[in-house]
Amino acid sequence: MSSACCSASPVAKEHLDHALGSAPATVEPAHHGRGATAGDRADLLVVGRIVTGDPSVPTAEAMAVSAGSIIGIGTKADMDALVGPSTTTISPDGVVLPGLVDPHMHIWTSLLNLTWTELSHRRYPKFDDVVAAVGDVAKKAAPGEWVLGKNFDPSLYPGEPVLTRNALDQVAPDNPVLVMNASGHFFYANSAAFAAAGVTDDTPDPPGGVFGRADGRLNGTIGEPPAMMVMLGPLPKPTPQDIATGVHEILMAAARRGVTSVREAATGSIAGIGEYALLHQLNGAARLPVRVSTAQFSLAGGKSPAEAAADWAAAGVTPFSGDEMVRADAWKVITDGSNQGRSGYFMQPYLGEDTGGKADWTPEGLRGALRVGLDAGWQLMVHTNGDAAVEFALEAAEELLPSYPGTDLRHRFEHASFTTDDQLTRMASVGISPSFLMNHVLFWGAAFRDTILGPDRAGRLDRLASAYAAGLRPSIHSDYNVTDIDPLLSAHTAVFRRLQADGTVLNPAECVTPEQALAAITTHAAWQIHADDRGTLEVGKRADFAVASDDPWSSDPESWPGITFHETYIDGTPAFQA
Numbered sequence: 001m002s003s004a005c006c007s008a009s010p011v012a013k014e015h016l017d018h019a020l021g022s023a024p025a026t027v028e029p030a031h032h033g034r035g036a037t038a039g040d041r042a043d044l045l046v047v048g049r050i051v052t053g054d055p056s057v058p059t060a061e062a063m064a065v066s067a068g069s070i071i072g073i074g075t076k077a078d079m080d081a082l083v084g085p086s087t088t089t090i091s092p093d094g095v096v097l098p099g100l101v102d103p104h105m106h107i108w109t110s111l112l113n114l115t116w117t118e119l120s121h122r123r124y125p126k127f128d129d130v131v132a133a134v135g136d137v138a139k140k141a142a143p144g145e146w147v148l149g150k151n152f153d154p155s156l157y158p159g160e161p162v163l164t165r166n167a168l169d170q171v172a173p174d175n176p177v178l179v180m181n182a183s184g185h186f187f188y189a190n191s192a193a194f195a196a197a198g199v200t201d202d203t204p205d206p207p208g209g210v211f212g213r214a215d216g217r218l219n220g221t222i223g224e225p226p227a228m229m230v231m232l233g234p235l236p237k238p239t240p241q242d243i244a245t246g247v248h249e250i251l252m253a254a255a256r257r258g259v260t261s262v263r264e265a266a267t268g269s270i271a272g273i274g275e276y277a278l279l280h281q282l283n284g285a286a287r288l289p290v291r292v293s294t295a296q297f298s299l300a301g302g303k304s305p306a307e308a309a310a311d312w313a314a315a316g317v318t319p320f321s322g323d324e325m326v327r328a329d330a331w332k333v334i335t336d337g338s339n340q341g342r343s344g345y346f347m348q349p350y351l352g353e354d355t356g357g358k359a360d361w362t363p364e365g366l367r368g369a370l371r372v373g374l375d376a377g378w379q380l381m382v383h384t385n386g387d388a389a390v391e392f393a394l395e396a397a398e399e400l401l402p403s404y405p406g407t408d409l410r411h412r413f414e415h416a417s418f419t420t421d422d423q424l425t426r427m428a429s430v431g432i433s434p435s436f437l438m439n440h441v442l443f444w445g446a447a448f449r450d451t452i453l454g455p456d457r458a459g460r461l462d463r464l465a466s467a468y469a470a471g472l473r474p475s476i477h478s479d480y481n482v483t484d485i486d487p488l489l490s491a492h493t494a495v496f497r498r499l500q501a502d503g504t505v506l507n508p509a510e511c512v513t514p515e516q517a518l519a520a521i522t523t524h525a526a527w528q529i530h531a532d533d534r535g536t537l538e539v540g541k542r543a544d545f546a547v548a549s550d551d552p553w554s555s556d557p558e559s560w561p562g563i564t565f566h567e568t569y570i571d572g573t574p575a576f577q578a
């Protein structure tokens with residue numbers, strides 16, 4: 001969903017509205033840890049190979065935990081004074097690491113197609129294999145059962161081939177097939193799907209939508225939400241239980257990659273306050289497997305920024321409110337679209353076009369959206385994808401932020417995918433840190449170089465090394481479900497910048513050291529989500545840790561994508577076990 005990334009996909013909204021409409025209207029934090037303060041004796045002693053993430057004391061033999069807080073870490077002998085009769089000792093089967101942090105992912109917009117078959121280029125590097133995969137799913141399905149696919153990205157295959165109605169009919173003659181383009185702006189369907197949706201060669205296009213045709217006959221491509229929603233009509237609507245199950249599955253998928261904290265990057269985009277209230281309700285029923293920091297969407301529920309801000313405030317959702325598992329931390333504003341979807345905002349035109357895209361706001365509109373967040377005391381989280389979007393948002397920030405001095409809000413630019421040296425320097429001076437969607441390089445780097453932007457601009461993608469050099473504290477993120485939550489894979493990309501398409505390196509000058517890459521998924525990511533009590537294993541921090549098959553700090557970075565996670569713990573309590 002790369003073009004729809006961060007924004008409220010109207011398709012997802014339409015499909016999920018009903019189930020999310022039953023979300024609670026009031027926010028009731030569970031406070032699982034309420035009243036517990038750390039004592040001077042450990043209730044938990046973790047013994048084994050411990051990696052702290054703290055460069056001054058990189059490893060330890062034992063870690064003492066009281067009421068979820070680390071009260072000692074060092075040698076086993078160091079911990080003797082902290083152990084009492086009620087101390088439980090565990091020896092995890094693997095290396096104990098600080099829990100990883102994904103500082104930008106999406107729960108709600110990812111629910112639409114959570115259970116659909118993955119048809120990404122990463123999974124199927126050859127186009128013919130995408131078609132074959134659809135056929136395989138259809139063969140296993142009962143006649144008439146829907147075959148649903150997602151993340152198909154024609155821009156990554158030579159000649160940009162699409163899935164045609166005829167091709168899908170051939171591999172799935174007895175099942176309706178609907179495949180979503182990775183941009184979120186197109187579906188591809190077969191004859192049975194059109195029949196189920198009541199769409200014929202003679203059906204007029206709805207305003208703003210297109211049923212693609214060749215010689216007057218539907219060709220299988222369905223463009224833009226008004227037409228896409230027609231195709232979703234016959235699908236069963238998700239129930240509130242489906243939503244609850246989906247949220248749990250998404251967070252468990254993060255935990256399986258060693259993650260203990262995430263930032264949900266557009267909370268309220270579909271159902272407004274209800275999304276945040278529902279997270280608390282789910283956490284109250286059973287502690288969530290991952291801590292969730294939320295960015296309140298400035299257009300929550302389709303309202304204006306001022307109306308949305310008033311709604312959040314009226315519901316008691318103020319900066320840093322919530323509890324230790326679900327906390328409202330930021331104000332999300334989007335300034336442009338997706339670069340691979342050619343809707344990012346650039347100073348120069350896209351290859352083969354005469355435009356470089358446009359901003360989502362007028363300059364005054366953007367200032368208004370940002371001011372509303374700043375007035376309420378929120379950290380700003382501003383989606384800026386193209387270099388002109390960075391400039392547009394930076395000019396607004398440079399004008400506004402001096403009027404809000406003395407705060408440590410750690411404002412962020414999201415993706416900041418293409419930046420100039422000057423922009424990075426100015427971001428540092430105005431107090432804005434970038435969070436990069438690092439796997440843009442791995443999956444789309446060749447497309448940016450060859451077909452979308454050209455080699456010079458493509459080299460300026462995700463400038464992690466330059467961000468460090470400018471004195472910034474950058475993080476890297478998944479933007480799930482644009483890419484999977486897999487921080488060590490993202491960190492691997494940050495070190496090597498190797499393209500999946502051809503194995504070449506995209507601008508080696510932007511490769512970072514292993515330590516810098518790991519900081520971007522631990523300490524800096526934690527700092528950016530205002531989780532100063534996480535990111536390393538040190539006295540005074542929360543006992544949020546993962547048990548891994550190897551230590552990324554001391555192993556060859558080439559091996560990082562193969563590191564597996566057996567368990568995660570939050571506040572010293574198991575959150576995920578394989």
Ligand SMILES: [Zn+2]
Nearest residue numbers: 005006265479
């Ligand atoms: Zn996003």
